[in-house]
Amino acid sequence: MDPFSALAAVAGGVVAVVAAPVALGAAGFTSAGIVAGSIGAKMMSAAAIANGGGVAAGSVVAGLQSAGAAGLSGAASAAAATVGGAVASVASAIF
Numbered sequence: 001m002d003p004f005s006a007l008a009a010v011a012g013g014v015v016a017v018v019a020a021p022v023a024l025g026a027a028g029f030t031s032a033g034i035v036a037g038s039i040g041a042k043m044m045s046a047a048a049i050a051n052g053g054g055v056a057a058g059s060v061v062a063g064l065q066s067a068g069a070a071g072l073s074g075a076a077s078a079a080a081a082t083v084g085g086a087v088a089s090v091a092s093a094i095f
Helices: 003-027 040-052 060-070 075-094
Strands: none
Touching: 003 060, 040 060
16 A cells, blocks of 8 residues: 555544544434434434434434444544545545
């Protein structure tokens, strides 16, 4: 891997880890709960309707709220960095 691709992969990983909490907050998944009228609230409503009134533990909505409330765990940060790095690496190969 050339130095530019390596740098792009690292930068992509860093951006993914930093951007994930910002994206969660923007979608309405915050430490205070899901923000009324947000995308998160709409997702929660749809999940509750589909599950007979409650949001299932381990569901996507529950996971996103957990990450929004507590921040990313070490494993989630590593996964976000890996995905971000891979995307940046592919992008650097294209451009």
